[in-house]
Amino acid sequence: MTRSAIRAELSVLTMSGILEAKPRVGYSYCHTVQLDQFRQKLANITVRDVSSLPVVINENESVYDGIVAMFLENVGSLIVLSNGRLAGIVSRKDIIKASMGHLDVQNVPIGLIMTRMPNLHMAYPTDNIYNAAKRLIDHGVDSLPVVEKKEKAGDVFYEVIGRLTKTTVTKLFVEVLEQTNAEA
Amino acid sequence: MTRSAIRAELSVLTMSGILEAKPRVGYSYCHTVQLDQFRQKLANITVRDVSSLPVVINENESVYDGIVAMFLENVGSLIVLSNGRLAGIVSRKDIIKASMGHLDVQNVPIGLIMTRMPNLHMAYPTDNIYNAAKRLIDHGVDSLPVVEKKEKAGDVFYEVIGRLTKTTVTKLFVEVLEQTNAEA
Numbered sequence: 001m002t003r004s005a006i007r008a009e010l011s012v013l014t015m016s017g018i019l020e021a022k023p024r025v026g027y028s029y030c031h032t033v034q035l036d037q038f039r040q041k042l043a044n045i046t047v048r049d050v051s052s053l054p055v056v057i058n059e060n061e062s063v064y065d066g067i068v069a070m071f072l073e074n075v076g077s078l079i080v081l082s083n084g085r086l087a088g089i090v091s092r093k094d095i096i097k098a099s100m101g102h103l104d105v106q107n108v109p110i111g112l113i114m115t116r117m118p119n120l121h122m123a124y125p126t127d128n129i130y131n132a133a134k135r136l137i138d139h140g141v142d143s144l145p146v147v148e149k150k151e152k153a154g155d156v157f158y159e160v161i162g163r164l165t166k167t168t169v170t171k172l173f174v175e176v177l178e179q180t181n182a183e184a
Numbered sequence: 185m186t187r188s189a190i191r192a193e194l195s196v197l198t199m200s201g202i203l204e205a206k207p208r209v210g211y212s213y214c215h216t217v218q219l220d221q222f223r224q225k226l227a228n229i230t231v232r233d234v235s236s237l238p239v240v241i242n243e244n245e246s247v248y249d250g251i252v253a254m255f256l257e258n259v260g261s262l263i264v265l266s267n268g269r270l271a272g273i274v275s276r277k278d279i280i281k282a283s284m285g286h287l288d289v290q291n292v293p294i295g296l297i298m299t300r301m302p303n304l305h306m307a308y309p310t311d312n313i314y315n316a317a318k319r320l321i322d323h324g325v326d327s328l329p330v331v332e333k334k335e336k337a338g339d340v341f342y343e344v345i346g347r348l349t350k351t352t353v354t355k356l357f358v359e360v361l362e363q364t365n366a367e368a
Contacts, residue, residue, distance in 0.1 A: 043361050067280060074324070076260075076276070092260075092276040096251060099283035130361040137355055140258070166350035171321055173357050177227050177314040 042176065047132050048125035050172055051146045051162035054079050059087050059111030063098055066090055066110040077143040079160050080114045086122075086147055086158040088114030122147045123164050133169045142166055226360065231316050232309035234356055235330045235346035238263050243271050243295030247282055250274055250294040261327040263344050264298045270306075270331055270342040272298030306331045307348050317353045326350055 055073045057066055059082045066078055070092065080088040090110055098113045099105060123132040123144040132144060146162035239257045241250055243266045250262055254276065264272040274294055282297045283289060307316040307328040316328060330346035 067284060070280075071277075076326075092280060093255075096254075096276060096279055096283070099280070100251060130358065133354055133358045133361075137351070137358055142260075142350075166326075166354045167321070169357050170317055170350045170353040173353050174314065174317045174321055177317075 043128060043130050045129045045172070046125065047123045047127045047129060047146055047162075047164055050129060050168050051123075051125070051164045052168060054145065054160045054163045056081050056160060057090075057110055058082070059114070060109050063095065063103060063105040063108050063110050063113060067095055067105065070095070075143075076165070077163075078110070079145045079163060080110055081160065082111070084159070086117060086120070086145055086160050087111065088116045089120055089143065089145060090114045091142060117158075120145065122158065124148070125161065129169070129172065132164050136164075136166055136169065227312060227314050229313040229356070230309065231307045231311045231313060231330055231346075231348055234313060234352050235307075235309070235348045236352060238329065238344045238347045240265050240344060241274075241294055242266070243298070244293050247279065247287060247289040247292050247294050247297060251279055251289065254279070259327075260349070261347075262294070263329045263347060264294055265344065266295070268343070270301060270304070270329055270344050271295065272300045273304055273327065273329060274298045275326060301342075304329065306342065308332070309345065313353070313356065316348050320348075320350055320353065 055069065055075045056079045057069055059080050069078055070076070077089055077091040079086065080090055088111065090113060094113050094115070098108070103113070121135055121139045121141055121144055123135065123146050125146055125148070135144060136142070143163055143165040145158075145160050146164055147158040147160055150157055150159050239253065239259045240263045241253055243264050253262055254260070261273055261275040263270065264274055272295065274297060278297050278299070282292070287297070305319055305323045305325055305328055307319065307330050309330055309332065319328060320326070327347055327349040329342075329344050330348055331342040331344055334341055334343050
């Protein structure tokens with residue numbers, strides 16, 4: 001489901017709220033049903049629906065390369081890969097720590113300063129957005145790699161297919177309310 | 185309005201959705217009214233309701249002091265004051281730029297690397313959360329100082345009373361959906 005599909009669905013919900021408001025006789029529990037439908041719709045948005053493209057770097061590249069990538073891509077964290085598999089994540093905080101520690105950023109590999117597997121918080125594309133957003137808050141992180149669990153010859157690893165950040169959630173929040181304002 | 189007051193209000197809305205679902209005869213536009221009420225409630229949350237305490241630093245303190253404050257308070261940006269008035273904002277990005285530029289972080293004042301008034305995006309306590317969240321997205325910033333405009337002897341300035349970040353919005357998003365899940 002794309003963002004525009006979400007918008008369309010939210011719109012249809014409201015429309016149906018109007019269309020169903022037909023003359024009616026007797027008991028009517030319509031309020032509750034409609035209310036739940038809208039909020040359930042929000043709760044049913046999945047990580048796949050809203051996640052953005054991952055910005056990745058190889059664990060052997062330098063911290064300096066990482067900083068350049070962060071500025072070029074304008075992201076607050078990089079997903080670090082090892083042989084194409086999720087190996088870790090590096091945040092601006094990690095970069096600041098590294099430069100304060102007088103590391104030779106040109107020569108030290110980014111893999112040395114990353115938060116490493118298995119100490120990572122991740123999201124699956126099928127997670128609902130509520131769970132993923134709650135994970136961001138509960139663990140105090142700005143970004144989650146969106147992954148798919150794979151197995152090859154008994155070896156379990158994670159393939160990175162996207163990322164979900166507080167920016168993603170804030171954007172979604174704005175879009176949902178935008179929809180509301182447009183209909184008001 | 186506090187977070188718990190918001191929760192209570194959202195809860196009352198749902199309750200009233202149930203309570204109003206009484207036997208009724210004839211035309212019923214109840215769906216639309218209820219639906220709009222919930223979303224309007226979201227749209228009516230103000231910056232004052234959800235903003236957090238500002239983390240500030242004086243423009244004469246060093247970049248190094250700023251880095252320490254960021255880590256101690258675990259924030260991604262600092263609000264910079266000059267004579268108690270809003271002077272600028274410093275983000276982790278600014279800090280990384282400064283350390284890459286081989287600045288003497290111990291001696292250079294933070295005022296030198298901040299984004300300076302009047303190039304700042306701000307929020308007022310009475311702004312609704314939609315407008316503030318949209319400002320975060322539209323201007324690509326992580327944080328807005330929450331300010332009150334003051335005037336003293338013809339001199340206009342801003343007093344800092346809080347801050348609003350993507351974390352604030354993400355938390356609110358989670359709380360609203362938590363409410364939904366609890367009622368489901």
